[in-house]
Amino acid sequence: MDVFEGAATVRPGYELPIAALTAWLERHAPDFRYPITVNQFNGGQSNPTYRIDTPGKSYVLRRKPDGPLLKGAHAVEREHRVISALHAAGFPVPAPLALCEDDAVIGTPFYVMEMVEGRIFWNPTLPDLTPDQRAAHFDALNATIARLHSLDIQALGLADYGRPGNFFARQVQRWSRQYQEDDLAGRDPNMDRLVAWLPDHLPEDDGAASVVHGDFRADNLIFAPDGPQVRAVLDWELSTLGHPMGDFTYHLMMYRLPPQMIGGFAGAxxxxxxxxxxxxxxxAYCDRMNVSLPTERELRFYMAFNMFRLAAIFHGIKGRIARGTAASAHAQTMADNMPALAALAWAQTGETT
Known part of the structure; x- marks a missing residue:
């Protein structure tokens, strides 16, 4: 997973207009000084992300990719809104600095945030730590997602950030639609089975609603360089209002995904x-949230649903490759993993056919 680490020369097709960007930063970025140096982060599967270094400080820029996009995808405006609210509440996210919705500046909407220094673990088993250190980091992961789910959406000013209630039904419908409508990415038999199975096995929705991250895993967090303190949670593209257990069990998938899948360590x-x-x-999460453990039936659904959702994301990456808009240098790996992930998602259901 270390192939995703760091930033390098901007990849062909993802160049930024330096003069226009510099002029915009001079107007909108605090303490800005030119000249600028721009590199592109190796991680990130969806929205191209850049490191901007100046003589005074460093920034991070996230933008929409070029070309035709699926409806509702790559919403950097939503990312900027949610991290602004969370930062104001003291939750660990990079400080948002400015949002640009004018396509004329660099070609697509984008936003700029502070560069948070620290340690990102691209390998989900957190190598180079002792067992005690590793346990402390996992506890910090658990505590951070529980803290997110405990925040009051009214106090955050995010009561309209999504639609509370019927979270699983709406999510199954959304990702089924995205899978089915992406003709360039093709079809998969296990995905088709899950599209039919999931609506018939929805858990009871108790109406719980919180901000959900949508892609919470170790490599989307920045830890302190020498300890388990979480300095920033990154990549809020898939965030919305939703059921906290659905978000947590997406994170819990790391226990069942094989190492070649993002964030997995099954068999370790x-x-x-x-x-x-x-x-x-x-x-530990249920204790922090003061909620009951899910039943075996509910856990089967949660795991099948979340793996289906991740497979639908990989399917979308396959479609973006076909359209020429894939942002990551490693997008092909994600697309190639989609059939195996869909098969694993179907296996979670316990069905024999």
Whole structure:
């Protein structure tokens, strides 16, 4: 996973108009000084992300990709809104600096935020840590997502950030539609089975609603360089209002995804590594949230649904490759993993056919 680490020369087709960007930064970025140096982050599967270095400080720029986009995708405006609200509430996110919705500046909408220094673990087993250190980092992951789900959406000013209630039904419908409407990416038999199975096995929705991250995993967090403190949670493109257990069980997938999948460590010796078991990690979250453990039937649905959703994202990456708008240098790997992930998602259902 270290192929995603750091920033490098901007990839062909993703260049930014330096003069126009410099002029905009001079007007909108605090303490800006030119000249600027622009590199592109190797990570990030959807919205192209850049590191901008100046003589005074560094910034991060996130923009929409060029070309035709699926409806509702790549909403950098929503990312800017949610991190603005969370930063004001003291939740660990980069400080948002400015949003530009004018396509004329660099060709697409974008926003700029502070550059947070620290440590990103691209390998989900957090190598180079001792077992005790690893346990502390996993506890920090657990505490951070529980803290997010405990924030009051009214106090955040995000009561209209999504539609509370019927979260799973709406999400199944959304990702089924995105999968089915992306003709360039083709079809997969296990995805088709899940499109039919998931609506018939929805868990009861208790109406719980919180800000949900949508892609919470270790490599979307910046830790302090020498400890388990979380300095920033990144990549809010998939955030909305939703059911906290749905968001947490997406994070919990790391226990069941193989190492070649993003964020997975199935088959690892958890005890030797100092990583809590899946059951203990789930129990810790439920204790922090003061909610009951999900039933076995509910957990089967949550895992099948979240793997289906991730497979639909990979399917969308496959479509973006076909359209020439894939932002990541490693997009092909994600697309190639889609059939295996869809098969694993179907296996979570417990169905034999």
């Amino acid at each position: 010796d958890l005890q030797a590594l100092g990583i809590p078991s899946e059951a203990d990690y789930l129990a």
